[in-house]
Amino acid sequence: MSKEKIILEVCTFTLESALIAEQAGADRIELCENYAEGGTTPSYGNIKLAKSKLNIPINVMIRPRGGDFLYSNLELEIMKLDIETCKTIGVHGVVFGILKDDGSIDEKRCKELVELAKPLSTTFHRAFDMVNEPFYTLDVIIECGFDRILTSGLEVNAVKGAHLLSKLIEKAKDRIVIMPGGGVRAENIAELMQTTKAKEFHTSAKTTKKSEMQYYNHKIALNTALNNNENNMHSVDPDVIVGMRKEIVKWINC
Numbered sequence: 001m002s003k004e005k006i007i008l009e010v011c012t013f014t015l016e017s018a019l020i021a022e023q024a025g026a027d028r029i030e031l032c033e034n035y036a037e038g039g040t041t042p043s044y045g046n047i048k049l050a051k052s053k054l055n056i057p058i059n060v061m062i063r064p065r066g067g068d069f070l071y072s073n074l075e076l077e078i079m080k081l082d083i084e085t086c087k088t089i090g091v092h093g094v095v096f097g098i099l100k101d102d103g104s105i106d107e108k109r110c111k112e113l114v115e116l117a118k119p120l121s122t123t124f125h126r127a128f129d130m131v132n133e134p135f136y137t138l139d140v141i142i143e144c145g146f147d148r149i150l151t152s153g154l155e156v157n158a159v160k161g162a163h164l165l166s167k168l169i170e171k172a173k174d175r176i177v178i179m180p181g182g183g184v185r186a187e188n189i190a191e192l193m194q195t196t197k198a199k200e201f202h203t204s205a206k207t208t209k210k211s212e213m214q215y216y217n218h219k220i221a222l223n224t225a226l227n228n229n230e231n232n233m234h235s236v237d238p239d240v241i242v243g244m245r246k247e248i249v250k251w252i253n254c
Contacts, residue, residue: 006193006248007200009059009179010241011039015050017236018058021205024241028057030095030123030202035234037066038126041082047089057092059123062113069099069127076109083117093121095150103132105140114145124149126181138168141176148177150202157183158192165196186243193251203244207237 010021011030018029031050032039040063042050050058064071064078071079079096086094094117098106114122124141128151131137141149151168153161158180169178180192181202189201211233 008244009202011204012236013234015046018050018054020238021236021241022054022056024238025245026241030059032061044085051089051091059093059095060086060091062094062096069097070101071098080116087120095123095125097124097127099127105137107140107144110144122146126150129154138171148179150179150181152182159188162192162195169196169198186247189244189247190251205236205240207235209233209235
């Protein structure tokens with residue numbers, strides 16, 4: 001007996017990666033920049049061109065910097081302007097999360113940004129994995145009006161967090177989507193579908209792409225996040241996405 005559709009969202013850090021992910025079978029793109037910092041807001045040009053080139057929904061990361069999720073008033077204003085930009089361009093959704101210094105949700109600010117983002121879809125990102133209490137926080141995020149939560153179940157990856165993920169999904173019912181992310185791959189997505197009963201999954205399917213530069217000055221290292229080698233660039237592995245899609249199809253049709 002067929003099961004309902006499973007959405008596969010792929011996190012990408014370049015437009016080229018987003019196009020590869022779409023061709024490989026992604027249902028939706030989370031568009032970011034700065035892999036080394038866990039993802040920040042992409043440029044206007046990146047968002048605008050992605051909207052014109054991609055045929056699948058795009059959710060844009062709204063994160064003004066790396067580091068924690070405790071934002072100043074100035075950073076909040078940046079986030080507002082970036083959300084307005086996304087609305088003007090007409091992407092599917094935006095992805096953000098704001099915490100207080102005690103590990104609780106900044107409910108006032110989150111509500112403000114959710115209202116500002118309408119009618120765009122809103123995802124509370126993995127700031128959720130830094131909260132002090134997941135079940136109470138779930139209710140707060142629902143009250144804020146978010147459409148989904150991206151989380152690894154407060155663990156280093158979704159496999160280790162699978163038990164909590166299943167409990168969150170059970171508690172959420174149909175009030176909000178819980179989307180497992182963090183280390184989700186072809187070799188574990190079937191287990192995660194079985195354990196969590198999630199209907200959406202998030203993966204980076206990351207790989208490293210070698211630059212086509214023929215000359216490289218080995219005395220200079222501008223990008224320490226890529227093993228001190230500017231000839232390495234982050235990309236997505238289409239084979240990983242294809243493998244995950246095959247596992248999803250098998251699960252739906254079994």
